Amino acid sequence: MPVARVAVPTTVDEAVQALRETPGAQLLAGGTDFCVEVNFGLRRPPAVVALRRVRELRRYEVTPASVVIGAGTTYADMGGPELSSVLPALAAAARTVGSPQIRNAGTLGGNVATASPAGDTLPLLTALDARVRLRGPSGGRTVALGEVVTGVKTTSIAPDEVVVEVVLDRRPGPQQFLKVGTRNAMVIAIASAAVVVDLEAHDVRVALGSVAPVPVRAAAAEAHIADAIDWRAAGGPRASAAALARFAELVADAASPITDHRSTSEYRRRAVQVIARRALERCVARAA
Amino acid sequence: MPAPSGTGIAERVAVGQVADRVGASAARPDGAQKTRGEFAFSSDLWMDAMLWGKTLRSPHVAARIRSIDTRPALATPGVRAVVTAADVPGRPTFGLEVPDQPVFASDLVRYHGEPLAAVAADHPETARAAAMAIVVDYEPLVPLVDPDVALEAAPIHPDGNVFRHLVIRHGDPGATGDVVVEGTYEVGMQDQAFLGPESGLAVPAEDGGVDLYVATQWLHVDRDQIAASLGLPVERVRLYLAGVGGAFGGREDVSLQIHLCMLALRTGRPVKMVYSRDESFFGHVHRHPARMWYRHHATRGGDLVKVEARIVIDGGAYLSSSNAVISNATCFAPGPYRVPNAFIEGYAARTNNPPCGAMRGFGAVQACYGHEAQMDKLAAVLSMDPVALRLRNALERYDRLVTGQVLTGAAPVREVILAAASHPLPPPADPGGSILALPGGAGATAGPGDVRRGVGFAVSFKNVAYSEGFDDFATARLRLETGVDHEPVATVTVATAEVGQGFVTLAQQIVREELGVRRVVLAPASTVDVGSAGSSSASRQTWMSGGALQLACSTLRAELLVRAAELWECAASQCVFDEGEVVQAATGERLSVQDLLSPAPLETEQEFHHRPTKALDADGQGDAHVSFMFAAHRAVVDVDPDLGLLRVVQVATGQDIGKAINPVQVTGQIEGGIAQGIGLAVMEEIVVTEGRVRNPSFTDYLLPTILDMPEVLATVIEEPEPDAPYGAKGVGEPPTISSGPAVLAAIRDATGLPLTRAPVRPEDIALSHGETT
Incomplete structure (x- = not known):
């Protein structure tokens, strides 16, 4: 009976080495996607490289300008007090993932490498133009998230590369993440949206999940609303109801959702504009 | 061979309080x-040297099987x-009512996931790979x-596509109401x-038979079906x-019972099988989808005059218990209301969809979505309060159902x-x-x-036990002896x-109640030592089983009285049972149960039968049911109409439960x-598309979590049922019947949308809501 070989490296370099030595090996972080595929008989890799003991992946670092999050950081860590104080929308996204057991196991690196259209952290990472640091046999490289995630569950990560960390620039201002599912917890997103408002640069970033093969930015909506917001209004920035309505329309235009067993394309398009608008309204007041 | 480990069937000795009655x-x-x-x-069953079984299932919904080559496996x-x-x-073939389902498909596949073969191997992964080969x-x-x-189409099975067509004609078919x-x-x-x-785990036996350890609801009926297909007594x-x-x-x-036994007998070794989660979705029957048409007639004052209905349930590829499910849906179609006139048609159809059968609420659930939506519609047309309309028409004792049966x-x-x-x-x-x-x-949406908040109300009723003349008796064996510490053990x-x-x-509570003994042992449940208990359903x-056990207790109690009377040389009628002792009425002398057990243990096996029921006649009339349970639910639901969440x-x-034998369990x-x-x-x-199951996983088949579960406020009505032991009706099904229709009514109340389909999906609300605002 062939039993998959398991490598248990303790450093990233050892993990890369293990990947090189066993072609077809599968990296295992939290296993919250991979193990389901194994259980369903969809995946039978000849070898597994388990990352749980690679402690350097579990670090994160907050500086005035950026946040660097190790790929092994769990959803529970992301939802914890330290990261939620600097990246509240990432924390909100992390808290929507699965159950406490899943959040204790699943990792940011796993979410990136799995590249599911419904990956819950991906909209916020997309909104913040996240950069992904990878390491392979010939050293490290840093790639924009949009170039890592190339399609539905496909990435540009080489078979012998490991996701090491994700780098996010800090933006001064409010941010929100909203996710629609048919159940009030433990549910795959039917549609999700992250909104990040930069009070200094006067810009708005909007990224959408589960409404396209990959997470997408709503660039036209961003440009429209950044222009329409009265940034210097007393009591904080505000936008008119008409501007918000137009913003929602432009958000829907950025979506190209499908109909599947979870929902319909029509509903996803509707849902994403409702939640993007609500997310923005939690960041920017509606003008009377 | 020794018994396997992990059977979960070890004797359970419980030394409770006598007060735990x-x-x-x-x-x-x-x-x-x-x-x-x-x-x-059952998934923990284990035996050394056991093999692992795996089933090969059809990826097709409907197909002719030209050939099966098992050699690569x-x-x-x-x-x-x-x-x-x-x-x-x-x-x-096998089947609960009629054996119309092949043990393995041989010439035709009739549903997605139908079994074609089973493999036994040293390792589960080997078995899986071999099945794929x-x-x-x-x-x-x-x-x-x-x-x-399907009702009109060319048959996809020799038994035809109409499992059952049932008609209830009651009262005056021409009656009409002021309001429809x-x-x-x-x-x-x-x-x-x-x-x-x-x-389960099947173990070949020395007598050429087989011992099967399995999770099931009715051991004896499984046994009969397995034996028939194995060709064994x-x-x-x-x-x-x-x-x-x-x-x-x-x-x-x-499900896997016959496959496992075949593999054990073929290999001469114990064989274990555990379905994966996705296979489980293909391995058992589901609740019948239903399409229902209803027309209610009432007076302007709000009295129901007539209910017309046509209910079609989709039984899928094989019969299972569809005949009984459609009978329930049809009999209970009007809901628990006084309905003098009715014309109700029920159909159970065979299709190439997944087979459907028993599920908690059994036909009454589907009908309740129809009749309760109708009652709300009627209340709206009459400008009546929905609860008042229901109260006005509520069935009472000695009323007649649309089947002609009088509620006794x-x-x-x-x-x-x-x-x-x-x-x-x-x-x-x-x-x-x-x-x-x-x-x-x-999701913080x-x-x-x-x-917006809505409130909805729904009422339901359902039968207890099996119906239409079926004698689903139960058996209990009870032994009373002196234990090692001279305390009586039951x-x-x-x-x-x-x-x-x-x-x-x-x-245990029943034995303590009847005999006053503290120590009660539950022997493992099997087909070996005792007769059938019937199904743990309905x-x-x-x-x-409670009735059978009560009967066994009273039988042994009578024997204890006889023993006491012999010792006292008095008539047994002079002796009474009191707090675990026998008392001689005239003298006040007392003998304990252990005193009376010293000559020899006592043992009895008793069968309990409910009151016989009758078949329904050509007009759907007859005393088909033993007893009825009633329930009402009021739901309060917060709705986000823009998102439909x-x-x-x-x-x-x-x-209505008759009597709470164990309030916490109730x-x-x-x-x-x-x-x-x-x-x-x-x-x-x-979600089934063209016969294909789209979501066989707990990722996509969503069950309520604690965040979806509301506060529950429950009042039980304890009005004893005359011929039930302790007056207790069943409890398990009614909560599942009208709770859902009440929730749907609350969503309608919050949104103003008709919402005629369960489950209601976010798009059913959000997209319709968008059209109206």
Whole structure:
């Protein structure tokens, strides 16, 4: 009976080495996607490289300008007090993932490498133009998230590369993440949206999940609303109801959702504009 | 061979308090084990040198099988046997009512996931790989997936496509009301979604027979079907109940039982099989999807005049219990109301969809979505309060059902309605409260300003036990002897499947109640030592196995009186039983049970039969049911109409139970049943497209979590049922029946949308809402 070989490296370099030595090996972080595929008989890799003991992946670092999050950081860590104080929308996204057991196991690196259209952290990472640091046999490289995630569950990560960390620039201002599912917890997103408002640069970033093969930015909506917001209004920035309505329309235009067993394309398009608008309204007041 | 480990069937000795008798919330004997994760479920069965079984299932919905080549599987190292239809030694088919389902498909595949072969190998992964290596040459056929079309279409099975067509004609068919409301309704396919997947262990026996350890709902009926297909006398097929991880009707039918026994007999070795979660969705029957048309006639004052209905349920590829399900849906189609005139047609159709059968609520659930929506429509047209309309028409004792049967038992319909309606309503959503409490929950989609609240009401009724002349008796064996410390020990042997409902607790309470002994032992449930208990379904075991045990107790009590009378040289009629002792009325002398047991233990086996029922005649008339349970539910739901997301805030209920033998267990049934009812109303559905199951996983088949579960306020109405032991009716099914329709009514109330389909999907609300605003 062939039993998959398991490598248990303790450093990233050892993990890369293990990947090189066993072609077809599968990296295992939290296993919250991979193990389901194994259980369903969809995946039978000849070898597994388990990352749980690679402690350097579990670090994160907050500086005035950026946040660097190790790929092994769990959803529970992301939802914890330290990261939620600097990246509240990432924390909100992390808290929507699965159950406490899943959040204790699943990792940011796993979410990136799995590249599911419904990956819950991906909209916020997309909104913040996240950069992904990878390491392979010939050293490290840093790639924009949009170039890592190339399609539905496909990435540009080489078979012998490991996701090491994700780098996010800090933006001064409010941010929100909203996710629609048919159940009030433990549910795959039917549609999700992250909104990040930069009070200094006067810009708005909007990224959408589960409404396209990959997470997408709503660039036209961003440009429209950044222009329409009265940034210097007393009591904080505000936008008119008409501007918000137009913003929602432009958000829907950025979506190209499908109909599947979870929902319909029509509903996803509707849902994403409702939640993007609500997310923005939690960041920017509606003008009377 | 020795018994396997992990059977979950070890004797359970419970030294309880004598006070833990009928009416007390005695603790479950398996409760601590289950909460600690130590209880052995059927998937934990283990035997040294056992093999692992795996089933090959059809990827096609409908196909002709040109050939099956098992040689690649047999050539796989570690594979010990491969069996197909050609290897079935006895009857090639099985079935609860009629054996119309092949043990393995041989010429035709009739549903997605139908078994074609089974493999036994040294390792589960070898078995899986070998099953995949079997080469089947299919000729795909166009599947028949619409039940209405199927009724008229060319048969896809020698028994035809109409499982049953039932008509109820009652009163004056020409009667009409001042007011008429009409509607069509639809219910999707719900799954029992028990957490313990199908699993068992078959062990070949020296007598050429087989011992099967398995999680099931009815050991004896499994045994009979297995023996027929194995071509063995029933005595050589012995079933033992393994730990059951939930059932809800989904274990009434045979799943892996025959396959496992065939593999064990073929290899001469123990064989274990555990379905994976996705296979479990293909391995058992589901709740029937239904399409219903209703027309209600009433007077201007709000009295029901006539109910017309046509109900079509989709039975899928094989019969299972469709005949009984459509009978229930048809008999209970009007709901628990006085309806002088009725014309109701019920159809159960065969299609190439997944087979459907028993699930908690059994036909009454589907009908309740129809009749309760109709009652609300009628109330709206009459400008009446929906609760007042229901009270006005509520059945009472000695009323006649549309089947002509007179309600001779307890019928506290008004009481359950008033109880549900009189619970306090929840406070409005707290604007400063947790976002988790709003629709959308953890997704944080709603603010308080996005939410509208609705209130809905629904009432239901359903039969206890089997109907239409079926004698579903139960058997109990009771032995009374002196234990090692001279204390009397009562040993209960019943084949009653403990599927979570708590009969193991009730059995001990009944013995304590009747005999006053502290020490009660529950022997393992099997087909070996005792007669049939009937099925753990239809809310019947408290009544039936409870009745058999009560009868066994009273039989032994009478024998104790006879023994005492002999010692005292008086008439037995001079002796009475009191607090675990026998008292001589004239002298006040007392003898303890252990005194009376010293000459010899006492033992008896008793069968309990409920009052006979009758078949329905050509007009659907007859005393077909033993007894009825009534329940009312009021649901409060917060709706986010723009997104179609929901939060059920509160469900209040009044339930007619006859008598609470164990109040905590009653509460557990009510809360769990409401969770399952809400599930069907708002999220639980097997999505089937052209016969193909799209979501066989707990990722995509959604069950309510604690964030979807409301506060439950329950009042039980204890009006004793005349011919039930202790006056207790069943408890398990009613919470699942009208809770969902009440939730749907609340969503209609909040949104103003018609919402005629369960489960309601976010798009059903959000997209329609968008059109109207």
